[in-house]
Amino acid sequence: xxxxEPTISSILLELAEQYDGVVAERDVFARVLERRPSRAKDxxxxxxxxxxxxxxxxxxxxxxxxxxxxxxxxxxxxxxRVLPSADEISGDLxxxxxxxxxxxxxxxxxxxxxxxxxxxxxxxTRLPGSSARFNFxxxxxxxxxxxxxxxxxxxxxxIVITIASAEPLTLRLERxxxxxxxxxxxxAQERALTDAIATQVARNRSTLVAADSVVLPIYAQAAWRTGxxxxxxxxxxxxxxxxxxxxxxxxADRSFRRPLDFMLEAEAEAEWRAEDQELxxxxxxxxxxxxxxxxxxxxxxxxxGIAPRASTGQxxxxxxxxxxxxxxxxxxxxxxxxxxAIEQRVERGDFAGEEWDDLDPDDLSEIDLADELDDxxxxxxxxxxxxxxxxxxxxxxxxxxxxxxxxSPDELxxxxxxxxxxxxQIILTKHLNQLLGREPALFAxxxxxxPLPNTHNDTVxxxxxxxxxxxxxxxxTTADWExxxxxxxxxxxxxxxxxxxxxxxxxxxxxxxYQTLVAQGKSDATAASRTGDLWIYAxxxxxxxxxxxxxxxYATLDECLFFYYxxxxxxxxxxxxxxxxxxxxxxYAFLRAEAVIRDDSFAQAIWRRRDQAARVIELYDQIDGDxxxxxxxxxxxxxPYTA
Numbered sequence: 001x002x003x004x005e006p007t008i009s010s011i012l013l014e015l016a017e018q019y020d021g022v023v024a025e026r027d028v029f030a031r032v033l034e035r036r037p038s039r040a041k042d043x044x045x046x047x048x049x050x051x052x053x054x055x056x057x058x059x060x061x062x063x064x065x066x067x068x069x070x071x072x073x074x075x076x077x078x079x080x081r082v083l084p085s086a087d088e089i090s091g092d093l094x095x096x097x098x099x100x101x102x103x104x105x106x107x108x109x110x111x112x113x114x115x116x117x118x119x120x121x122x123x124x125t126r127l128p129g130s131s132a133r134f135n136f137x138x139x140x141x142x143x144x145x146x147x148x149x150x151x152x153x154x155x156x157x158x159i160v161i162t163i164a165s166a167e168p169l170t171l172r173l174e175r176x177x178x179x180x181x182x183x184x185x186x187x188a189q190e191r192a193l194t195d196a197i198a199t200q201v202a203r204n205r206s207t208l209v210a211a212d213s214v215v216l217p218i219y220a221q222a223a224w225r226t227g228x229x230x231x232x233x234x235x236x237x238x239x240x241x242x243x244x245x246x247x248x249x250x251x252a253d254r255s256f257r258r259p260l261d262f263m264l265e266a267e268a269e270a271e272w273r274a275e276d277q278e279l280x281x282x283x284x285x286x287x288x289x290x291x292x293x294x295x296x297x298x299x300x301x302x303x304x305g306i307a308p309r310a311s312t313g314q315x316x317x318x319x320x321x322x323x324x325x326x327x328x329x330x331x332x333x334x335x336x337x338x339x340x341a342i343e344q345r346v347e348r349g350d351f352a353g354e355e356w357d358d359l360d361p362d363d364l365s366e367i368d369l370a371d372e373l374d375d376x377x378x379x380x381x382x383x384x385x386x387x388x389x390x391x392x393x394x395x396x397x398x399x400x401x402x403x404x405x406x407x408s409p410d411e412l413x414x415x416x417x418x419x420x421x422x423x424x425q426i427i428l429t430k431h432l433n434q435l436l437g438r439e440p441a442l443f444a445x446x447x448x449x450x451p452l453p454n455t456h457n458d459t460v461x462x463x464x465x466x467x468x469x470x471x472x473x474x475x476x477t478t479a480d481w482e483x484x485x486x487x488x489x490x491x492x493x494x495x496x497x498x499x500x501x502x503x504x505x506x507x508x509x510x511x512x513x514y515q516t517l518v519a520q521g522k523s524d525a526t527a528a529s530r531t532g533d534l535w536i537y538a539x540x541x542x543x544x545x546x547x548x549x550x551x552x553x554y555a556t557l558d559e560c561l562f563f564y565y566x567x568x569x570x571x572x573x574x575x576x577x578x579x580x581x582x583x584x585x586x587x588y589a590f591l592r593a594e595a596v597i598r599d600d601s602f603a604q605a606i607w608r609r610r611d612q613a614a615r616v617i618e619l620y621d622q623i624d625g626d627x628x629x630x631x632x633x634x635x636x637x638x639x640p641y642t643a
Contacts, residue, residue, distance in 0.1 A: 016059030072166035074220035097138035097248040101212035186230035208252035241622035303554040305335035338643035351631035505548035506538040533583035554602035574614035581610035
């Protein structure tokens with residue numbers, strides 16, 4: 001690069017002044033490459049990395065989904081809240097860390113004005129008690145020239161800060177007395193903020209992330225960006241059991257540990273126990289709420305309260321023999337409290353050796369299979385030569401080509417820019433529906449692993465959902481569990497045919513639902529999203545019950561939402577759970593209107609439990625996989641399916 005040649009950062013900074021709203025990052029990348037051509041295999045990669053790690057120097061904020069917004073536009077008019085400490089108030093100071101990520105520490109001091117737009121003289125200083133030594137937390141502060149005294153500021157009051165001007169950066173400070181804080185008005189936005197932060201952090205559970213890359217993009221896109229602000233994001237993170245606030249500026253998953261944490265292990269364990277007990281209390285209260293809802297549904301005749309639990313089968317591996325067996329539970333009464341029974345099993349250590357959940361990727365490094373497992377058992381190899389891999393797998397290449405051929409140029413561009421599984425799902429869902437109908441051979445055939453029937457009928461009969469103690473899901477056992485004798489068991493031909501028919505039927509109904517939504521004026525994205533929500537339940541029904549969506553009921557929806565979905569769907573979220581409940585309600589109302597089913601009351605009842613469906617996700621996210629209490633918390637959270 002010659003001395004006069006512009007850098008990528010300088011070009012991005014210039015371009016940021018030429019836009020006044022959200023723009024596709026590919027458009028910006030193309031303009032950068034016009035001025036600074038690249039022969040790299042992926043010329044966008046270096047630009048994207050600069051935007052990711054040096055957003056301040058580029059003048060842009062990455063919103064995700066392949067979109068950018070100029071930083072000055074994101075900041076203009078933005079409002080947030082600061083709660084100064086007693087030391088800050090007495091010292092007439094404002095900690096710079098509390099302005100993050102809207103005013104980064106490496107930026108010059110912003111200009112300060114009061115509620116009447118009068119300039120507040122300010123200088124740089126350090127927080128009380130800090131020294132020239134190394135500090136984990138930021139110690140920079142700004143003096144406020146007596147502003148606290150003039151406004152009669154008291155501990156507990158807050159500063160409502162408005163970014164009056166992004167260039168030059170100017171902050172308007174207004175005092176709000178503690179008793180005037182409108183908590184009810186901001187509850188929804190605070191929940192949305194913490195959920196969004198937790199979702200982003202969950203994708204980087206093994207590391208910490210800077211608030212600038214998480215919090216600012218959320219604010220930039222929020223409808224409440226310039227409205228009445230909620231509590232400081234730092235306080236919300238500290239109060240959320242899913243998250244940890246580190247050094248006042250970084251966010252991590254609650255399970256994240258630094259070397260310093262291990263040096264303070266005894267103190268950390270005591271804190272861990274207290275947090276786990278508080279979480280257990282929350283789970284206990286939540287379970288009482290679930291039982292009340294299930295009992296209400298039973299009283300209304302929506303189900304008989306019997307949970308079939310077909311999805312709770314556990315696969316037990318024998319690494320030495322290279323075999324496995326599936327253990328299935330029996331049916332259970334979901335209307336009674338199983339706390340004591342679960343607690344007894346926990347005390348006996350019944351859950352200690354059982355794999356109730358899929359392996360967390362973070363745990364894989366801790367498993368030593370060198371002496372127990374030969375790689376050939378997995379029959380998987382690293383793809384070192386992609387061209388050879390494609391040559392060896394022509395069917396996979398053909399399937400991929402057919403799927404990609406069904407996408408429009410705009411959709412291909414969206415797909416290339418997608419950063420999350422949710423975004424990919426929205427783009428691909430309607431094409432998967434169409435492709436399944438045209439090319440069913442491209443899709444893997446799901447094989448159900450259902451418990452074997454018995455001839456016992458010694459408990460209550462069903463009353464509407466078909467799940468009784470004597471049906472196919474009841475097991476002939478002398479204990480709570482029964483193991484399949486043959487690890488290689490597969491469904492009989494009749495089961496496979498039923499499974500194929502259920503998948504085909506569900507796909508047909510989903511396609512009809514999609515077309516109806518479009519005909520009603522819904523956008524393709526909305527229709528695809530609503531239809532995509534049904535895939536999880538359709539897969540669940542076909543895989544575990546050999547049923548189509550028009551055979552859904554209260555019992556299986558409860559099992560799907562409160563046991564299967566939180567554990568088995570990688571990109572789950574509280575928001576997605578609520579949206580799924582809405583999609584179920586709309587879909588079954590559509591089936592009733594089309595006379596496909598007679599009654600959709602069960603789906604409406606599940607929709608009324610949408611906050612519970614979200615809550616189980618939130619509670620599960622708070623369980624630390626490294627906690628000694630993991631099995632106990634897990635078993636109680638997913639009762640009665642773990643009883």
